[in-house]
Amino acid sequence: MKLIFCYFGGATLSCLFLVLLQLHCSLSQKSEGALTVVENTEGGRGVDEEEEVTVDNDDDDDGVFEVVQPNEQWQTLKPDQAVPAGSHVRLNLQTGEREVRLGEEQLKYWTQQHREEEKSRSSIDPDELKRAMKKIKEDQSSQDSAPSRFRPLDELKKEMADLDLLVETDVQIMRRLLDQFNSSNSTMEQRLSILQELEYLVHQVDNAQTLCAMGGLSFILQGLNSSDVRFQENSALVLGSAVASNPVVQVQAVEGGALQTLLTTLATTQPLNVKKKVLFALACLLRHFPYAQRHFLSHGGLQILSELFRADAGGILRTRIVTMLYDMISEKELISQAGLDPVQDPAHAERLRQYSQVSLQEELMEEGWCSLVPQLLQSTEHDYREKALRALLAMTPVCLDQYRSDGALLGSLLTLRLQYSELIQSEMILGEETSYFTEMVELIDSLQVKVK
Known part of the structure; x- marks a missing residue:
């Protein structure tokens, strides 16, 4: 038999009587436990004045009781009912009945588990799950009975032959x-x-x-x-x-x-669309092919292109021509750069020899391209200006003296730099990308540094 401690803070006689009555009932049912009665010290008479009791049942209880499984809500406990260890039992002073619910630790874990189960039940419909499983089985059986989607090529050819295909x-x-x-x-x-x-x-x-x-x-x-x-x-x-x-x-x-x-086609009078397509074919033929570039120069190719450049007022052909010349200059410079391993690239020496026979930049200067290319800067298209700036930088080794004496070119560079600087500021205020305009300013600055 365990000791029973009762704590009273100004408890009334009726309260003491109820506690003794409850203790007597518990002893008559041969249920040993530890009861702690705490009276509400705020002095009300409603439900808030309930006494709380915690009961721990011993395993050696000889009586046979109906075990109640508590949950998170308070429920009334009958005299012939027992509760699992750790449950929270209280004595309702208003009704005189014992009530039980889960203990604090049990309640914490039960609430979490209950929420997960409720979530699972709300997200999965059993009927819908059965229908889905049935459909999976039907699809699987139909796939097993259907012929394969992939068949041998010979079989397909035979069937096509039967169909005269x-x-x-x-x-x-x-x-x-x-x-x-x-x-x-x-x-x-x-x-x-x-x-x-x-x-x-x-x-x-x-x-x-x-x-x-x-x-x-x-x-x-x-x-x-x-x-x-x-x-x-x-x-x-x-x-x-x-x-x-x-x-x-x-x-x-x-x-x-x-x-x-x-x-010949470029040198004769042809519609604009024809010349555009012919320039495309010519650029593809000359690219990375020094043998063709040498024949292009020997057959007066730069002179034909210069006449075409002067006759093009719209700038479409001018841009294609300047881009083609820039590509030819750049690829020769890349091939001439040191650092290529001749062991890994045995044809490098032969390419160097062939490109050395292509005197492209010298003939560009002789044909007046040092003054022709800057005219493309007058275009209002950013792409046309970019192509012109890159070509001008590539032609600097042979055209530098003419650049320095070309007042129109120097004026265009100052105007364009101011214009693109303002565009950069405007784009920054609007929070937009400025990398393209920044690159244009860098090209202009590089050319101005070389001209000074």
Whole structure:
């Protein structure tokens, strides 16, 4: 039997009687425990005046009781009911009945677990889960019964053959297109369509080489001499796409007379769209190909471009020409830079030798390009100005003296720097990106430093 301690802070006689009555009931049920009765010292008579009792049941209790599983709410405890250890039991002084709920530690963990279970029950609908599982089983069974989505290529070819369909390779397609192009029954519209298909195919390096081996280069050059403007445009596009970054085709094109044909087309009166496409083909033919660049200079290419530059008032052709010249100057400088390992690049010495035979910058100065390129700075397009500034910096080694004596160039540089500085400030106020205008100012500053 455990000792029972009662603490009273001014307790009334009725309160003492209820406590003794409750103690007597507990002893008559052979339930040993420790009770602590604390009276509310605030002196009210409502529910707030309830006494709180904590009961710990011993495991050696001989009586048989109905065990109540408490929760977070207070519930009435009957005389023949017992509670698990750690439960919180109180004596309601208003009703005279015992009430029980979970203890403080149990209540903390029970509340957390209860919330998780409620969340889980609210997020998962059992009926919906059953329907989803049923659908998964049905989909799985349908996939198992359906034929495979991927079948062997031979099987597909056989089925296509049964349907009178033919699977062609790129080589077979180009052969068929060439035969149709050379056919006397082909109309101009059909030939234009064939050129468009070929332009798509020759972006592949192997296809472009195969087209040249089939003799396709000759009819492309013939198309450049056609009187039909659309035929000239599409032929130039096919040629440019075929020679771009393709040394094998570049060599065959130069040896086949493509360079002379392109220069002749530029030198004659042609619509603007034709000249744009021809300049594209010429730039692709000259890029990273010093052999073609040397022939370009020897055939008066810079003179033809200078006349084209002067005649172009809109600036579209001027920008393409200046960009092409800048690319040619830059790639020669990159090849001439030291630091390349000849062991890893055995062809470096041969490239150096070939580029040494290309006197591009000297001829640029002789053909008057030192005064032509600055005219592009008068354009209102930022892109045109950028191309001009980069070309002017690349041409500085041979054009520096002319730059210093060119008052129009020096004035343009001052005006442009002021303009782009104001644009930078405006963009900064608006919180927008200023990197492009900052780069333009840096180009102008670099050129001004060299000119001083």
